[in-house]
Amino acid sequence: MIKKPHALSRRIYWLTVVFLFLPLAVLMLYSFNASRSFKFSGFSIKWYYSLFSRWIAPEKIAAVFPELGARELAQIVERSKNIWTAVRNSFAIAFATGLVSTVIGALGAIGLSWYRFSYKKFLQGVSFVPLLLPEIITGVSLLIFFSSILRLKLSLITVLIGHISFCLPFVLLIIIARLEEFDYSIIEAARDLGARERDILFRIILPISAPGILAGFVGALTLSLEDFVVTVFVQGANSPTLPVFIHSLIKRGVPPEINALSVFLILFTVVLILSIRNFIKYIGK
Amino acid sequence: MKGRAGVLYTLPLMLWSCIFFIIPIIIVFIYSFLAKGLYGGVVWQFSLKAFSALFSWSFFRVSLVTLLIAVLSTILTLLIALPVSYYLARTKNNTLLLALVVIPFWVNLLLRVYAWIAILGREGFLNHLMTFLGYRGEPVQFLFNFWAVVIVHVYTYLPYMILPLYSNIEKFDFGLLEAARDLGATHMGSLVRVMLPNIKGGIVTAILFAFIPTMGSYAIPDLVGSTNSHMLGNSIAYNIRTANNWPLASAISLVLTLISALGIMIYFFLNRKPARHKVREAP
Incomplete structure (x- = not known):
């Protein structure tokens, strides 16, 4: 027997996993980006604030986005x-x-x-x-x-x-x-x-x-x-x-809130799949 | 066994399939032979105008691009999916490895496409990465071209291919290798000449799972393609929404339906002799 029989296919597998997860990782990275653009310029959770802004007190939103005027804040909400x-x-x-x-x-x-x-x-x-x-x-x-x-x-x-x-x-x-x-x-x-x-x-x-x-x-x-x-x-x-x-x-x-939303949706999907899997296994017994 | 109970059980399904599948398809068929209404819809008058439009140069171009994208991305996907499924099938305790391949497939398609826009765009991740690694030229637009459409299709349909291939390779008797x-x-020789013929059914299924949806793709070329890489799906949407040419949209839909039907027929033809015999007879 050769020592590592599937060395090539194993490498291709892991490269594929990187390929599959790269876009998801990029979305996650940008959801914590301090600036609006796709250039990473520091860590921030302000897009999470703006994603949930409809339920957050206006003063709080204004404190997270000090550079924005009233009209822009209203747009965020x-x-x-x-x-x-x-x-x-x-x-x-x-x-x-x-x-x-x-x-x-x-x-x-x-x-x-x-x-x-x-x-x-x-x-x-x-x-x-x-x-x-x-x-x-x-x-x-x-x-x-x-x-x-x-x-x-x-x-x-x-x-x-x-x-x-x-x-x-x-x-x-x-x-x-x-x-x-x-x-x-x-x-x-x-x-x-x-x-x-x-x-x-x-x-x-x-x-x-x-x-x-x-x-x-x-x-x-x-x-x-x-x-x-x-x-x-x-x-x-x-x-x-x-x-x-x-x-x-x-x-x-x-708008950058969508990055934050994607993180929630990705997590939601993973949790849903795992719990359903276990639940079906459980009642299938 | 009682006939009446079977009818009762299947009646809702039968009604739904007839009303919301068969009748609409028949209407599409009829519409493709009617004249175009001025503001959408049709005039009830027999016309072959929609079909004659199918013989135009522009429609030929779109069909060719569609076919090229579908063939190319199917081949690329298969080349990646084969070793991946082989590795999965040969690994014990592969639940986690399998999950890693499936999870991205459950993330919303639009988000995945958007993620690729974030990566490939002129201001995107890849350009920033290149700058970071020392690239000093103008930012490159990787989006809105033929290859962007192919890459996103490969990305989208990889899991569709890996799953059927994996379940097929898993049943293969590796002792034969x-x-x-x-x-x-040689190692490669044994894989190509012994394993591949034995998993033919899985390969055909996998190709079908990727090829047919790609032929009918609409969202991906719409978002990451340019006018040069528009596909049949975009033509249908354009004729429904912008050009108000419902007969033409119907005719293109009909072509797409026929292509899919052809694919399905080839599938059943190739799978008629199921690969029950593990060992392929010597030629």
Whole structure:
């Protein structure tokens, strides 16, 4: 045996990790930058103050930014309000998307994996194709559908419909993968012992598939929080989700608070993934 | 087994898929054959104008750039993802190593793109780093060009490729590599001629996971590209929003759908004979 058999691939792995984390590290670095620019000129947490300025007393903000006038300070507070409204929109949409797509997806997954019916093949095809199409197709086709056929006014409701549409296939996939691990004969046995369809659903299927359903919910939640492309096509004028809001900021020049916000979002993602992982492991036992 | 219960369970899914997937796709199909309305929308009148526009030089250019970006970034991503997944598969207790690769993938796409703007821009991290290391020339604009679009795509789709490759390589019997080496193959030779054919399914999946989303990419070229590196997605968005040409946007969407469908068909064709046999028959 050679002493270090995977020396080359190990080096490539660590270089890749550096490549993957470099942008995140740069965002973190700039969030503590004293100046507005991308030139590091000293440590400061003032962008964290301005990120949360809508909840902080005005005197305090003025003390953190002594060089700014009243108008600029008001702009900072206004920006903070806009950022957190976008965060709130994103989370509201994500939770609603998670709930609806998990319910529809879980029922669909149960039907598809454990029952036979006439249009099963068709449904299997139709519900997985969106998974493989570029997102922009979903966005454009829904936009055209909403505005020309349904004549719906674009709003958070249309965003919600769009999000449910692209989350459903993923939720379905996750839950079906979980259900496939189980033996169908449990249900046959229950039926032989006289269980009704309702009992089978609530006392066998749902408890068995709970970890998969939860994983599907979390999957939908993160996909929805992440989405930009579908949202940007089906959104209304005045209620951006966070990705859309960040996009408009990038186009106009990004305020440094966004660096601070990214640090929170990155930490949030890491904590979410770790806790969900452990929780699913825990209830999966 | 009862048919009625199965229908009941799947009815909401069926309705949702029909109303919000099939019908909209059919409408896009119909719209591509209609005439353009003056302020967006369409005039209900048969027209092949949108499709004839697909044969213009400018559309050909955009398609070519899109294809070039997608092929190039897919190849680059694969070249990085293969050794990375190989290393992951050969390491025991790799939960942390795997997590390190996956975490960036969960960070919001827009933030990741923005981070690259912060790195590559004229006033960005890279230029400051170069100055710090002794570079004394004019600041360089690394953004808004073809290569910036490729780099950000590679960055974005690396985890998409690593995961399927890893789960495939993990199932590979590494004893075969030793056998090949005992029979006189070099280390690299054994990897290329014994391992690669055996993980073909994973490679095809990985390529598809990166290639199709890149073909339909919109946000990345929009933010880090220039007009010379605009892709099909940008053309669709431009025709929807700015040019108010919905039939043309529909026709381009249709082309993109066909390309994806083609990719999926190739995928199923290549995966028809699943790599169940661990050992490849001698030629």
